[in-house]
Amino acid sequence: MPLPPMVDSVGRELLCFITIAFGWSWSVWAVGASFGYTQSRWLFAPIAWGTMIAGLVVVAASGRGVWAWIRQVIPRRSVGFQWYLAALCVPLFLTQSGHLVGWLLGHSVDVVDPIEFIGDFLFVLLLAGALEEFGWRGYLQQRLQGRWSALVVGLLIGLLWALWHVPIVAGGGLGYDGNEWLALFLVLPMFSIIMAWLYNSTRGGLIFVMGFHAMVNASPLATTADPTPVLELVELGILFGVPIAIVLF
Numbered sequence: 001m002p003l004p005p006m007v008d009s010v011g012r013e014l015l016c017f018i019t020i021a022f023g024w025s026w027s028v029w030a031v032g033a034s035f036g037y038t039q040s041r042w043l044f045a046p047i048a049w050g051t052m053i054a055g056l057v058v059v060a061a062s063g064r065g066v067w068a069w070i071r072q073v074i075p076r077r078s079v080g081f082q083w084y085l086a087a088l089c090v091p092l093f094l095t096q097s098g099h100l101v102g103w104l105l106g107h108s109v110d111v112v113d114p115i116e117f118i119g120d121f122l123f124v125l126l127l128a129g130a131l132e133e134f135g136w137r138g139y140l141q142q143r144l145q146g147r148w149s150a151l152v153v154g155l156l157i158g159l160l161w162a163l164w165h166v167p168i169v170a171g172g173g174l175g176y177d178g179n180e181w182l183a184l185f186l187v188l189p190m191f192s193i194i195m196a197w198l199y200n201s202t203r204g205g206l207i208f209v210m211g212f213h214a215m216v217n218a219s220p221l222a223t224t225a226d227p228t229p230v231l232e233l234v235e236l237g238i239l240f241g242v243p244i245a246i247v248l249f
Contacts, residue, residue, distance in 0.1 A: 010147060013062065014140075017054045021135055022164060025050030029168050038173045045128045047168065051135025059139060072138050072206040079202045087198060087208040091215035094191075094242060098235035099222040107231070111222050120218040129217045130210035136161060136192075137199045137209045145200075151247060154196035158189030191216065193243040 025047045032043040059069045103109040124130050136157050144153045162184035168174070169181040195209045202208045224231065 010143065013058050013143065016061075017051075017058050017135070017140060018160065019054075020057055021050040021054035023050075024053055025164060026167055029171070029173065033171055033173070038171060039175065041123065041128070041174060044168075044174055045123075048128045048130075048132050051132045051139075051164075053135075055135035055139035069134075069138060072204050073134075073210070075205045075207050076203050079205055079208075083198070083202050083205070083208055084211075087211040088215055090194060090198075090242070091212050092221070094194075094238060095216060096221055097238050098231050099220075099224050101234050102224040102231050103222075105230075107224050109222050109224050112219055114221075117219055117221055121214050124217040125210060125214035130214045132161075133195075133206055133209045133213055137195060138204075138206050141196055141199060142204065150196045150200055151193065154193040155189050157196070158192030159185065161192060162188040187239065190239050190243045194246060197246045 028043070028047045028050070032038065032040070032047075037043045055069065056066065060066050099109050140157055140160075141150075141153055144156065148156075162181075165184050165188070166181050169176040169184060195212055198212060199205070199209050
């Protein structure tokens, strides 16, 4: 009995993409961890390439045009400057507003060296995590939105994104707490909804979601020495409030 078209085309491509992306990244992590490099950020550059390599292989095999896929990184002329601001400021709001509230409430807040932050941002943007977006948004979102809404696709990619991180986070890589892996299944789908909106609003401009990703992954601009449950609730409210507002409005 022949397979339904969904399974025959999109389903098989999705399976191929996941196999390559997860297989590459988890293998690199396993090799690096076996040599004790779990805290080296240079290990996380090739780990991040997994989804980009998977996207490249699947796009090339499907005959849809590799150059057109790569050119997504170039912003279109009709995209307004406000989207550059959104790509950089929204992730800062999501990750740093809790520290601002803490400072306003009198908590001790330390600000990191801005040079260190900029260096981390550029590293992630050019060599590491931001390159994942060639796969997550540049291939997977573009391909799946022909079947489902942007909200459903954003949630699906967010869950896959979280699953992709599990061995790295559970292994305590790059400063992650080994117990944080479960929180990824709440946090990353929320980020993914926002990034789906950003990608679609900029007509498929990869540079915008890459900038968003780099801002999230860079060292935090500030840290709160004595966080309280109130601050954690503020951060949680913002994390869920922004994607809900995007969906509603």
